Amino acid sequence: MMDNKTNEKIRAYFEYLLDNSTAAAPMWNKERILYGVPNKWNYIDGCMITAVLALYEMTGEERYFQFAKDFVDFFVKEDGHIETYNVKEHNIDNVNAARNLFYIYDKTGDEKYKTAITQVRSQLDSMxxxxxxxxxxxxxxxxxxxxxxxxxxxxxxxxxxxxxxxxxxxxxxxxxxxxxxxxxxxxxxxxxxxxxxxxxxxxxxxxxxxxxxxxxxxxxxxxxxxxxxxxxxxxxxxxxxxxxxxxxxxxxxxxxxxxxxxxxxxxxx
Structure with missing residues (x-):
């Protein structure tokens, strides 16, 4: 197990990442920022948002859920379409980020997230x-x-x-x-x-x-x-x-x- 000092350092770094990140320019996916490439739906962000939602579950601090939802909403539009995601690309990595949609759908009840889930699920039918x-x-x-x-x-x-x-x-x-x-x-x-x-x-x-x-x-x-x-x-x-x-x-x-x-x-x- 990690000592308290190490845990505090990790938590501080995590907060630093969130404070300095948006869905358009996430600090943890810095290569896109460095190369000036627009962000798109991807598994790296998906893993990070999974971590943010896990921290929300642990702490109950609403700001973590709000960060995750705002991040996802950058891509998931009101009609449930996922911006920058292409089913026909048949990239298995792009399925991962959709796992977070189940959690956000359950908490909000907003059908756009279920529509987005169904869109990603359709990729597996033609994969x-x-x-x-x-x-x-x-x-x-x-x-x-x-x-x-x-x-x-x-x-x-x-x-x-x-x-x-x-x-x-x-x-x-x-x-x-x-x-x-x-x-x-x-x-x-x-x-x-x-x-x-x-x-x-x-x-x-x-x-x-x-x-x-x-x-x-x-x-x-x-x-x-x-x-x-x-x-x-x-x-x-x-x-x-x-x-x-x-x-x-x-x-x-x-x-x-x-x-x-x-x-x-x-x-x-």
Whole structure:
């Protein structure tokens, strides 16, 4: 656990970011500011707004919710259209930010957020898939599955299906996790390779397995959180599927332990 002094420093930095950020120019996505590129709907902002909403839940301070809502409203217009978001781009990263819309919809009851949720959900209907059934990472990365893509799409997918679609495709979400375990898990270490290319055409893809050559702890972290966040929104009737997600997480956390430095940090590659 972190000491109080460290916690205070983190909180102060967080407040600094919020005080100096707008949806048009967020400090945590500084590359866009430096290069003079207009901000657009993206997963980096989505993750940060998830953190802001979590802080609101912890503290009850209304200013955090208001910041998150104002940020989202910069993109989500009154008719529910998401400015700068393009379904046909088929970028799995762009699904992530829509997770925050569930929370804001529940708190406000404003139907524009549900309309926006439905717009993002429509991307998954036309999203290209591997032959095994997993979403491609992006149109520009055909036949590829990346660990981070599970985090970007599956918690949203599971939550939508559970809440708004009578759980029709919940097992499809689970199946995509099962494919990752089967195709991307290293049997020797228990770790997961960052990428998988079903076509075996990418220069980094092993011609036999289709996997990339390295274990990347950031990608493994994304996958851990995909398991956590998907399990947190799955319906209780899917007990065995829930246990599959939690067991997969437990095994992965155990597999990571030998790669933790004495400082407490994990090796990056």
């Amino acid at each position: 290209p898939r591997t032959k095994e059934g997993n979403f491609w990472h992006k149109n520009i990365y055909p036949w590829q599955v990346w660990l981070d893509g599970l985090y970007m799409a599956q918690p949203f997918y599971m939550q939508y299906e559970t809440r708004f679609n009578h759980m029709e495709n919940c097992l499809d979400s689970i199946h995509q996790f099962e494919n990752v375990v089967r195709l991307m898990k290293d049997p020797k270490t228990g770790l997961y390779y960052h990428g998988y290319d079903e076509s075996r055409e990418m220069y980094w893809a092993d011609k036999e397995t289709g996997c990339s050559p390295n274990f990347w702890v950031r990608a493994i972290g994304w996958f851990c959180m995909a398991l956590v966040d998907t399990a947190s929104v799955i319906d209780e009737s899917l007990y065995y599927e829930f246990r599959f997600l939690t067991k997969t997480l437990e095994e992965l956390v155990d597999a990571l332990q030998p790669y933790q430095d004495k400082s407490g940090m994990f090796w990056q590659v």
